[in-house]
Amino acid sequence: MVTLHGFSYSNYYNIVKHVLLHKEIPFREDLQYGGDEAYLAISPLGKIPGLTTEDGQQLSESSVCCDYLEETYPAVALYPADSFQRARVRQVMKISELYLELPCRRLIAYVFGDSPAPEALREEVRGTVERGIGAMNRLCTFDPYVLGSEITMADIYLRYVLMVVENxxxxxxxxxxxxxxxxxxxxxxxxxxxAIARRVDADMRANHPEFLALLKERFGM
Ligand SMILES: N[C@@H](CCC(=O)N[C@@H](CS)C(=O)NCC(=O)O)C(=O)O
Structure with a gap:
């Protein structure tokens, strides 16, 4: 059985978890917060999530895990058949991560810590996010899904990217x-x-106190 390693407060973990649930792939969850040697064998950078495949091999990087799951379990497809439309889905995923989430993540230490974010950093983040917003407005149709009438990987990806962006x-x-x-x-x-989103969100909320306690213990936040 596939094993998803990580913790439920992680938005990246939740991308892969949502994909597993959407595709109805049986999986088990292995609670990991990273930061120890043993976990590096699963995720070489120590990042959450990690994935152990059905045949016992390890992968990391959410979008890579998503693509692996799509190729290995194609029955419930999350990418269109047409290669250009598939590339469009990946374009939205990449833009939302690089130009919305990652700039916002630069503020995350200030979200969980006490000190105010420096104005120069806030300005830099604002500038990058402005461009990301422009691109999303040019690309996404939301009719009703991100790129049209069918749900794709971009819908799942964006849902969890936005958790950090909004916060x-x-x-x-x-x-x-x-x-x-x-x-x-x-x-x-x-x-x-x-039902899937509600389950993922409920697990995320349930993990919040433990995650905050861990931040306090590890970083004094
Ligand atoms: N590019 C990675 C990012 C994953 C990531 O940054 N995960 C966070 C948890 S939400 C993490 O592991 N942070 C700890 C660290 O960066 O060492 C992915 O797509 O999976």
């Missing part, structure tokens, strides 16, 4: 980033209104 945007930039992307709020409500 950092509202707490550190006084900025409702979701409101800047046309149709995103309605799409978010639709994506959240499924």
């Amino acid at each position: 950092c945007g509202s707490t550190k930039l006084d900025w409702d980033i979701v409101a800047e992307i046309n149709g995103l709020r309605e799409w978010q409500a639709m994506m959240g209104d499924t």
Whole structure:
């Protein structure tokens, strides 16, 4: 059976978990917070999540895990058959990660810590996110899914990318980033209104106190 390693408060972990649930692939969860030698055998950078395949091999990097799951378990497809449309799905995933999530992540230490984020950093993050918003508005249709009538990997990816973006945007930039992307709020409500999303979100909330305790223990946050 596939094993997903990591913790439920991690948005990256939840991308892969949502894909496993959507594709109805049997899996078990192995609670890992990283930071120890043993975990490096599963995820070479020590990042969450890690994946152990059915035949006992290890993978990391969420988008790589997603692609592996798609190719190995194609029955419930999350990419279109057409190669250009598949590339479009990956384009949205990459843009949302590189130009929305990763800049916002630069503020995450200030979200969990006490000190205010330096203005120069906030300005830099704002500039990158502005461009990401522009690209998302040009690419995504939200009719009703990100790229049309069928759910794709981009829908699942974006749902969890936004968890960090919304949190950092509202707490550190006084900025409702979701409101800047046309149709995103309605799409978010639709994506959240499924049994899978509710399960992932409930597990995420349940893990929150333990995750906060770990941050305190490891980083004094
Ligand atoms: N590019 C990685 C990013 C994963 C990532 O940053 N995960 C966070 C948890 S949400 C983590 O492991 N942070 C600890 C660290 O960076 O060492 C992926 O797509 O899986």
